[in-house]
Amino acid sequence: DVKVTQSSRYLVKRTGEKVFLECVQDMDHENMFWYRQDPGLGLRLIYFSYDVKMKEKGDIPEGYSVSREKKERFSLILESASTNQTSMYLCASSLVGSSYEQYFGPGTRLTVT
Amino acid sequence: RKEVEQDPGPFNVPEGATVAFNCTYSNSASQSFFWYRQDCRKEPKLLMSVYSSGNEDGRFTAQLNRASQYISLLIRDSKLSDSATYLCVVNEGGGSQGNLIFGKGTKLSVKP
Numbered sequence: 400d401v402k403v404t405q406s407s408r409y410l411v412k413r414t415g416e417k418v419f420l421e422c423v424q425d426m427d428h429e430n431m432f433w434y435r436q437d438p439g440l441g442l443r444l445i446y447f448s449y450d451v452k453m454k455e456k457g458d459i460p461e462g463y464s465v466s467r468e469k470k471e472r473f474s475l476i477l478e479s480a481s482t483n484q485t486s487m488y489l490c491a492s493s494l495v496g497s498s499y500e501q502y503f504g505p506g507t508r509l510t511v512t
Numbered sequence: 513r514k515e516v517e518q519d520p521g522p523f524n525v526p527e528g529a530t531v532a533f534n535c536t537y538s539n540s541a542s543q544s545f546f547w548y549r550q551d552c553r554k555e556p557k558l559l560m561s562v563y564s565s566g567n568e569d570g571r572f573t574a575q576l577n578r579a580s581q582y583i584s585l586l587i588r589d590s591k592l593s594d595s596a597t598y599l600c601v602v603n604e605g606g607g608s609q610g611n612l613i614f615g616k617g618t619k620l621s622v623k624p
Contacts, residue, residue: 430610
């Protein structure tokens, strides 16, 4: 079974703090993704990576950065958290050469106060 | 803009009912199609892939019409445990073919 883990299920941070969200997958997947999910807006892609050291902006990258130093780990960074970044953050991974189905971690519910 | 459109529901049905969900997608370059299921406050999980010839997995049947860019999911003999949000998903195609485009989901509530 594919396993995608995220460092925290719930996180509360203050406005202006730097926030790190970690994601690790154990199935040697090349592709990794960060999404946020908000009521009425669905899943929105923040950043993705098709390989180590590679990163590409998704649909809503503003206010975020990412790091992929190792194949199994993809980190999302909020440089200066703001209240509009309160959301559910979901990490996913997929295999190159498959039919592109993605496997998700359990999510991190981030609240910025 | 590449989009996937779904009826948000909610669909409220009694146990044992048959229910159908539909979605349309705008990107003709999409090659892979899926239904995901998401329970309340949980992550999305792959329910089934959708193939051109149509496919069935127990009580679930998925259909794809490429010409109309239309995907459907049929659930027969609904169970209480089928209550969830169902997400229609297609891949982006082209240079970002590993990326998926998610519909906003259709909420299903199965009542006793």
